[in-house]
Amino acid sequence: QLQLQESGPGLVKPSETLSLTCTVSGGSIGSSSYFWGWIRQPPGKGLEWIGNIYYSGSPYYNPSLKSRVTISIDTSKNQFSLKLTSVTAADTAVYYCARDEVASGTTDYWGQGTLVTVSS
Amino acid sequence: SYDLTQPPSVSVSPGQTARITCSADALPKQYAYWYQQKPGQAPVVVIYKDSERPSGIPERFSGSSSGTTVTLTISGVQAEDEADYYCQSADSSGTYRVFGGGTKLTVL
Numbered sequence: 739q740l741q742l743q744e745s746g747p748g749l750v751k752p753s754e755t756l757s758l759t760c761t762v763s764g765g766s767i768g769s770s771s772y773f774w775g776w777i778r779q780p781p782g783k784g785l786e787w788i789g790n791i792y793y794s795g796s797p798y799y800n801p802s803l804k805s806r807v808t809i810s811i812d813t814s815k816n817q818f819s820l821k822l823t824s825v826t827a828a829d830t831a832v833y834y835c836a837r838d839e840v841a842s843g844t845t846d847y848w849g850q851g852t853l854v855t856v857s858s
Numbered sequence: 859s860y861d862l863t864q865p866p867s868v869s870v871s872p873g874q875t876a877r878i879t880c881s882a883d884a885l886p887k888q889y890a891y892w893y894q895q896k897p898g899q900a901p902v903v904v905i906y907k908d909s910e911r912p913s914g915i916p917e918r919f920s921g922s923s924s925g926t927t928v929t930l931t932i933s934g935v936q937a938e939d940e941a942d943y944y945c946q947s948a949d950s951s952g953t954y955r956v957f958g959g960g961t962k963l964t965v966l
Contacts, residue, residue, distance in 0.1 A: 777957075784960040785893075785901065785944050800954055834900055842907065843889055845946075848900035 740764040742835050742849035750829075750856050756822040760835030760849060761815075768793045768813040773838040775845070776809060776820045778831040786831075790838055791818060825856045860949045862958035869964040876935050878961045880945030881927040888948040890928040892921060895942045895960075904943075905930060932963075940965040 746758035760774070767774060775790030789799035791809045799807050803822070811818040822829060833854055837847040862882045870876040880890060890908050893901035903912055905921035908928055918933045928947075932939055945958040 784942075785895075785946075785957040787946075787955040787957060789954070798954055800956075836900075842910070844891060844903050844906045844912070845893070845901075846903060846912075851900055 740837065740847050742837065742847055744833060744835050744849045744852040746852065746854070748853060748855060750825055750854060751858050752826055752856055753824055756820070756825050756829060756854055756856070758820045758833055758835070758852065758854070759817050760819070761817050762837075763816070766813075767811065767816045767818065771840050773798075773840065774811060774818045775836050775838055777834045777836055777845075777848075778829075779834070779851070780828075780831040788820065788822075788833075827856050830854065830856045860956050862945050862947060862956055864943075864945060864958040864961045866959070867962045867964065869966055870935050871966045872937060873934055876932040876939070876963055878930045878932075878943050878945075878963065879927055880929070880947075880958050882947065883926060883950070887950050888952060890921070890923065891946045892919075892930045893944045893946060894939075895944065896940075901944065935963075935965055937965050939963060 741763045743761045750756045773790040776788040789809050791797040791811050797809045806823045808821040832851040834851045835849040836845045839846050864880050892905040894904045895901040904915050904919045908923045909921040920931045922929050942960045944960045948955050
């Protein structure tokens, strides 16, 4: 059974960089059948797509976040990562890593989510 | 920016039919997906490619599209269907994904 697990600091100071890693187990991140992505959800609010990346390393980003976001992939470690620079309180959210199936376009597996709070 | 518009809330009694709509300019070119999210849980896909139902999702969930609007229909709503529902699609170029604002389904 595929599992995704987010890891990283739960508290980040304003203006600093948020860094999260998603470790995938039970399957290979190097498959051509999937994208690997990040979605976030501010407390009590809706879902926001951040971006995703193909195993070959081609990333796609939400235009509203593109200037601050980097998603990278490490197939040797079966991990992919998110970096979000110059964070503010508006970036406080539960961050989910997830798998997108190419054939169906479905986000079919999600991590449990990790709350990141931006505060001094 | 590209937006998907959903009603904030829908309320139905058990056994009735719930319909949740999602509209945007680019929908005729891009497929829509529907996700169910219960409190404290990650979302789960209930409809993909406008009207396809994943294995394990009850038959009472169905999807349809007409013009610039897609609709999630839940027939014979059960108490366990109470959740937030999000539509998701992509911009007209298919470059990036976007979620609707979400609809809270209340089962009275």
